[in-house]
Every structure is written in structure tokens, then in C-alpha cells.
Amino acid sequence: MLIYAHSIWSEAMKSLRRNRIRTVLTILSLVVGIAAFICVVGVGKAGSAKVEEQLQKLGDNMIWVEAGSRATNGVRFGTRETKSLTVDDARAIFAEIPGLKRMSPNVDGRVQVVNGTQNWNTTYRGVAPDYFDIRRFEIQTGTIFTRDDVDRDVPVCILGQTVVQNLFPDEDPVGKSIRVQAMPCRVIGVFQPKGASASGWDQDDFIAMPYTTAMKRIGGTSWLDDIFFSATSRTAIPIATSQAVGLLRERHHLHPDEPDDFNIRSPEDVIRAQLQASELFTLLLGITASLALLVGGIGIMNIMLVSVTERTREIGIRLAIGATEADIQLQFLSEAVAMSLLGGFLGVIAGIGTSALFQNILQWEIKLTPQLLLFSGLFAAGIGIFFGYYPSRKASELNPIEALRYE
Amino acid sequence: MAISNPTIVRSAAKSSSTAPLIEVHGVRKTYQLGETEVHALRGVSVSIAAGDFVAIMGASGSGKSTFMNILGCLDKPTAGQYLLEGIDVSGLTKKDLARIRNQKIGFVFQSFNLLGRTTALENTELPMLYSRVSKKERESRAREALALVGLADRAEHFPAQLSGGQQQRVAIARALANQPSLLLADEPTGNLDSRTAVEIMDIFQRLNAKGLTIVLVTHEPDIAQFAKREIVFRDGHIKRDDVLPSPQVASDVLKTLPTIED
Ligand SMILES: Nc1ncnc2c1ncn2[C@@H]1O[C@H](COP(=O)(O)OP(=O)(O)OP(=O)(O)O)[C@@H](O)[C@H]1O
Ligand SMILES: [Mg+2]
Numbered sequence: 001m002l003i004y005a006h007s008i009w010s011e012a013m014k015s016l017r018r019n020r021i022r023t024v025l026t027i028l029s030l031v032v033g034i035a036a037f038i039c040v041v042g043v044g045k046a047g048s049a050k051v052e053e054q055l056q057k058l059g060d061n062m063i064w065v066e067a068g069s070r071a072t073n074g075v076r077f078g079t080r081e082t083k084s085l086t087v088d089d090a091r092a093i094f095a096e097i098p099g100l101k102r103m104s105p106n107v108d109g110r111v112q113v114v115n116g117t118q119n120w121n122t123t124y125r126g127v128a129p130d131y132f133d134i135r136r137f138e139i140q141t142g143t144i145f146t147r148d149d150v151d152r153d154v155p156v157c158i159l160g161q162t163v164v165q166n167l168f169p170d171e172d173p174v175g176k177s178i179r180v181q182a183m184p185c186r187v188i189g190v191f192q193p194k195g196a197s198a199s200g201w202d203q204d205d206f207i208a209m210p211y212t213t214a215m216k217r218i219g220g221t222s223w224l225d226d227i228f229f230s231a232t233s234r235t236a237i238p239i240a241t242s243q244a245v246g247l248l249r250e251r252h253h254l255h256p257d258e259p260d261d262f263n264i265r266s267p268e269d270v271i272r273a274q275l276q277a278s279e280l281f282t283l284l285l286g287i288t289a290s291l292a293l294l295v296g297g298i299g300i301m302n303i304m305l306v307s308v309t310e311r312t313r314e315i316g317i318r319l320a321i322g323a324t325e326a327d328i329q330l331q332f333l334s335e336a337v338a339m340s341l342l343g344g345f346l347g348v349i350a351g352i353g354t355s356a357l358f359q360n361i362l363q364w365e366i367k368l369t370p371q372l373l374l375f376s377g378l379f380a381a382g383i384g385i386f387f388g389y390y391p392s393r394k395a396s397e398l399n400p401i402e403a404l405r406y407e
Numbered sequence: 408m409a410i411s412n413p414t415i416v417r418s419a420a421k422s423s424s425t426a427p428l429i430e431v432h433g434v435r436k437t438y439q440l441g442e443t444e445v446h447a448l449r450g451v452s453v454s455i456a457a458g459d460f461v462a463i464m465g466a467s468g469s470g471k472s473t474f475m476n477i478l479g480c481l482d483k484p485t486a487g488q489y490l491l492e493g494i495d496v497s498g499l500t501k502k503d504l505a506r507i508r509n510q511k512i513g514f515v516f517q518s519f520n521l522l523g524r525t526t527a528l529e530n531t532e533l534p535m536l537y538s539r540v541s542k543k544e545r546e547s548r549a550r551e552a553l554a555l556v557g558l559a560d561r562a563e564h565f566p567a568q569l570s571g572g573q574q575q576r577v578a579i580a581r582a583l584a585n586q587p588s589l590l591l592a593d594e595p596t597g598n599l600d601s602r603t604a605v606e607i608m609d610i611f612q613r614l615n616a617k618g619l620t621i622v623l624v625t626h627e628p629d630i631a632q633f634a635k636r637e638i639v640f641r642d643g644h645i646k647r648d649d650v651l652p653s654p655q656v657a658s659d660v661l662k663t664l665p666t667i668e669d
Contacts, residue, residue, distance in 0.1 A: 322537045324501070
């Protein structure tokens with residue numbers, strides 16, 4: 001049996017070698033198909049990973065309540081003018097609405113910060129300790145402030161990297177004192193850099209302090225700019241959001257015909273939609289690439305059918321000297337499978353190569369999983385068997401006498 | 408061109424004493440061509456003993472090739488019976504028929520029918536490929552068979568690099584590779600010059616002398632003279648069936664023919 005399989009296989013290989021150009025062209029069509037397939041899936045996955053990464057940076061199932069309404073014509077009323085959103089609103093929502101696990105009332109604004117002779121204009125954010133979890137801010141050195149610091153409106157702050165670079169070019173800021181506007185403030189920590197956001201602003205150019213400190217000592221306000229919540233899960237977001245809308249309207253005594261004086265968003269939804277779009281895009285590209293593969297397969301079938309006609313006489317000779325139908329079919333199928341395997345193998349290599357090229361151009365990390373490569377290789381072999389079957393059967397069913405007479 | 412190795416030809420002794428190698432009873436072959444029926448064979452009965460050397464003659468279209476195809480198990484008769492070594496071939500499956508063609512029958516064609524871009528050696532190995540002989544043994548037996556037809560030194564040549572006579576000898580070597588009991592040759596000398604034709608007949612006579620049964624179709628009476636028996640077809644019937652009392656000896660004739668050497 002082994003002798004037989006080996007003999008038929010080597011007979012198939014000989015025949016492929018005898019028709020070098022035809023073999024190369026057939027393999028080439030598969031190589032292109034497989035490489036395109038790998039590339040498309042790889043690039044698509046890398047794109048999704050990129051969006052996923054942004055999503056991760058954005059926050060942990062975040063719900064964002066912002067002061068100020070959206071006017072009916074789409075132009076927003078100045079958020080800064082709206083004074084109705086309060087710390088009590090934040091506490092009430094957090095206490096009464098299920099499905100929320102973290103809460104941070106926030107104020108923010110522009111501020112001048114000074115260290116000796118260095119000074120810098122940046123954004124301050126007055127927040128609660130939960131803020132850092134919601135937005136996934138990590139501390140590089142030092143610590144964050146505590147609830148106790150919030151209760152006692154302690155003048156402490158944590159600096160973003162850009163602020164550190166401008167105020168403390170060559171020293172460790174932790175433990176030092178800076179001036180924030182007129183307020184002396186101790187630096188207790190430095191954030192890990194976050195880099196530029198998706199829309200391009202510098203996420204490291206800010207300082208954070210307890211919201212109480214910011215409200216009493218910097219802004220002098222009693223209202224909030226926004227409140228951040230973390231929902232317990234993604235699915236909790238829509239329900240919690242609509243309940244928060246109801247509660248806030250009630251607390252702000254809004255008539256049913258009055259618009260909201262706040263607006264609630266979950267920015268992750270936007271990104272999720274983006275993610276879905278990118279996944280859909282990957283799928284579409286994948287389908288296109290599969291079609292390319294399919295065309296490659298039909299190409300194989302086409303070339304093999306032509307080859308069967310071309311080799312009619314050869315088949316006749318083989319049948320006359322005692323080849324069975326199974327022998328002939330096996331040989332032709334072997335030829336198809338060999339071409340597909342080689343095409344698949346070279347296609348995988350070409351796919352890896354082109355993906356590397358795309359990686360350089362797009363600056364995305366393209367990960368080609370072993371599963372993807374394996375799948376592509378097997379897919380190629382499958383194509384060989386599938387599209388080689390019909391021509392090989394046709395070859396085996398030739399009438400030996402007519403085949404011998406064929407010119 | 409000496410026939411050096413006698414082992415390649417199977418001894419005919421065991422089957423010749425009992426039933427004839429070939430028994431054909433009332434074989435008909437009718438082709439349906441649209442409305443009209445073509446009667447290629449209209450009832451042929453003949454018996455050929457093992458070790459015989461038969462030349463089949465007859466006008467073009469008289470049914471010779473059709474008959475050979477049936478003898479070679481490439482085709483089945485429309486009616487009648489064909490027994491090969493006592494076995495009724497009509498009851499066999501396609502796979503069994505392929506096996507018989509592979510094991511018991513060797514074919515030689517007018518147009519040689521070698522695989523192109525394939526060496527003489529590989530062409531000769533081909534029948535053994537389908538009888539599942541190991542590569543090593545295939546090669547040694549193929550070399551033996553090539554030596555038998557005087558082509559030991561041309562084993563690595565491609566058909567395009569060989570003369571017609573040499574190609575036909577490769578085809579004979581291929582036909583002998585599986586040590587068949589029957590050699591069928593349909594106009595094997597039709598494409599060859601007269602001296603080369605006699606050389607082929609010399610090979611056939613030597614093989615026949617070792618017990619190989621040969622059935623040969625030819626248009627040339629000169630060629631038929633080398634056989635032991637002559638059957639003449641006409642219009643799908645056997646018109647004549649004669650034993651030739653004293654066949655010509657090809658090796659003797661060769662001595663009288665001028666060699667065209669360069
Ligand atoms: N496949 C076929 N379909 C229809 N008719 C056929 C077929 N094969 C042979 N015939 C007819 O059968 C008859 C016998 O043909 P065959 O080939 O046996 O003749 P032949 O004696 O070998 O002739 P030649 O000496 O020219 O080779 C012819 O009339 C031929 O036309
Ligand atoms: Mg004929």
C-alpha cells in the first residue's frame with residue numbers, strides 16, 4: 001500500500017514537473033489568494049485591536065453625565081453656564097441607581113501652575129479617587145489622594161507627564177510644592193503617560209486634585225462640570241443611563257416639555273460602534289479574500305480540466321497498460337493536492353511577508369495567529385481536493401480506446 | 408540486439424497443454440452511429456493456443472482493430488463469448504479487466520504510444536507501477552526488458568531522442584515488463600521502414616520461441632510471413648484461417664537485407 005501510494009504520488013510529481021509552466025501558474029493563483037486572505041484578516045484584526053486599545057484607555061464601562069443641555073438645533077448651550085449639576089446629584093444617582101460601582105464628581109478648567117521660575121498653563125481636574133479607576137489612570141510614582149483628602153479638601157495634586165516635563169525638567173516632583181494659581185499645593189504623584197488620544201489631544205497635559213479642593217480653592221464654584229460613573233457591566237450601561245436621566249430631571253424639577261439641562265453619554269458606545277464597524281469591515285474584506293481564494297480554486301479546476309483533455313492520450317495509455325480508474329483518479333487528485341499544498345505553503349509565507357510590509361506602512365502591530373496560518377494552509381489543501389475531484393474523476397472515466405485514438 | 412535474458416518471458420508450457428489461451432465464440436460488435444448501426448464484427452469464432460503466433464490481415468475497416476480491442480479487454484463484445492485462459496471476460500468488473508490488461512496482456516501500437524518527456528526506462532516501468540512493484544525492482548526489471556529488446560544503452564533517453572524503431576522497441580519492452588502471457592500488436596510495423604520492421608519481427612519471433620503468445624495485425628503480407636498462422640478478416644467475418652507451414656525466419660531475412668548504416 002505504501003509502495004503504491006508513493007508510486008502514484010511520485011508519478012503525479014513527475015507529471016507536474018513535466019508541465020512546469022502550467023504548474024507554476026496554477027500554484028501562483030493560489031499563492032495570491034492565500035496571501036491576500038492572510039493579509040486582509042491580519043490587517044483587519046490589527047485595526048480592531050487598535051480600536052479595542054482605545055476603548056480600554058477610555059474607561060471602564062463609563063457613563064458620563066455632563067452639565068448643560070443639547071439644544072434642539074444641535075448647538076449646545078454653554079456647559080460652563082449651567083450651574084444645576086451638583087455633588088448631591090452625583091451622590092443621589094450613585095445611591096439610588098443600581099448597576100453603578102464607581103462615581104467621581106468632577107470640575108475642571110484652565111489654570112497657571114508655577115514651580116519657582118518654571119510656569120505652565122494647563123488643565124486642572126478636581127475629581128474623586130474613583131476617577132482614576134474609571135478612566136484607568138495609572139500612577140507612575142507617588143500615590144493618589146484618598147477619600148479623606150477629598151473630605152478635608154487637602155491641597156494635593158497629581159501631575160501628568162507633560163506638566164512634569166515643563167515644571168520639573170530634571171527633578172522628581174513627588175513631595176515638592178507648586179503653586180496652582182494662588183494656592184500652594186503638594187505634589188503627591190505622577191501619572192503614567194497615556195499619549196495622544198484618538199482625536200489628537202495630549203492626555204498627559206493636566207493636573208488632578210480632590211474636587212473639593214478645586215471647587216473651594218480654585219474655581220470657587222458649588223456646581224460640577226461633569227460626573228463619571230462606572231457601571232458594573234457593559235449591559236448595565238443603558239438601563240443605568242435612562243434611570244439617571246429620570247432621576248436628574250426629577251431632581252432638577254424639569255417639566256416634561258423642558259429639555260434636559262445635562263446630557264448623558266457613554267463614550268465607549270461610540271468606540272464600540274467603531275469596533276463593530278471595523279469588525280464588519282474585516283468580515284467583508286475576508287469574504288472578498290475568500291472569493292479570491294475560490295477563484296483560485298476554480299482556476300485550478302479549469303487548468304486541470306484543460307490538462308485532462310490535453311493528456312487524454314496519456315490517460316488512454318495508462319488505462320491500456322492496466323491502470324484502474326482509481327489509479328488515474330488518485331494521480332490527478334494528487335497533482336491537485338500537491339499544487340494546493342505548495343500554493344498554500346508559499347501563500348502563507350507570502351502572506352506573512354506582505355503583512356510585515358503593511359505593518360511597516362500602517363505602523364500597526366499585525367499579529368498572525370498560528371490558527372489563521374494553519375487554517376489558510378488547510379483551506380488551500382481543501383480547495384485542491386474539492387476542485388481537483390471533478391477533473392480527476394473525468395480523467396478516470398475516459399474510454400481507453402477513444403482516449404488512445406485522441407489526437 | 409541479442410535476446411540475453413530468458414527469464415522475462417513466462418513459460419508457456421503450463422497452459423498450452425490444457426485449454427487454449429484464447430477462445431472466442433460468435434463475437435459481434437455493433438456500433439450505434441445515430442440512426443445507422445455499424446457492424447464491426449458479425450460473429451467471429453476462433454481459438455488460439457498458448458505459444459501461437461497469429462498474424463491478422465484484412466482490408467481497412469474489416470474489424471481487425473475492433474477484434475484486437477476485445478482480445479485486449481479494452482472493449483466488450485456486443486454479443487458472444489470471450490474466454491481468456493478459460494475465464495469468461497464478459498462477467499468481469501472494470502477493475503478486474505484493468506488487472507488482466509496489466510498482468511496478462513502486453514500492448515504494442517502502431518503509433519508507439521510512449522509517454523512524452525518520460526525516459527525509456529520510466530516508460531518501461533509504467534505497467535509495474537500499477538501492479539505495485541517496488542521502485543527498485545521496477546527499475547531492475549525494466550532494465551532487463553530494455554536489454555531484451557537491445558536498448559540497454561538507451562534507458563535514459565526520451566522518446567523524442569529515439570528513432571521510430573527504437574521507440575517501438577521501448578513499447579515492446581513496456582509490454583513485456585509484467586511478463587504477460589499474451590502480446591497484442593496492432594500494426595506495430597506500420598510506421599517503420601522495411602528493415603526496421605523485420606528487426607521488430609525478429610524480436611517477436613524470439614519472444615514467441617520462448618513461449619509468448621503473439622497476435623499481430625498487419626497490412627503487409629511480407630510481415631505476416633513471419634507468423635505461424637494467418638487469419639484474414641473481411642467485413643466483420645473471418646474469411647480465412649491458415650497455418651503457415653514454414654514461416655520465414657526474421658534473423659535470416661535480416662542477413663539478406665542491406666544495412667543502412669551511417
Ligand atoms: N467507435 C466506433 N464507432 C463507430 N464505428 C466504429 C468505431 N470503431 C470502429 N468503427 C467501425 O467499425 C469498423 C471496423 O473498424 P476497425 O477499426 O476494427 O477496422 P480495421 O480493420 O482495424 O481497419 P484498419 O485496417 O483501417 O485499421 C469500421 O467500419 C469502423 O468505421
Ligand atoms: Mg485498425
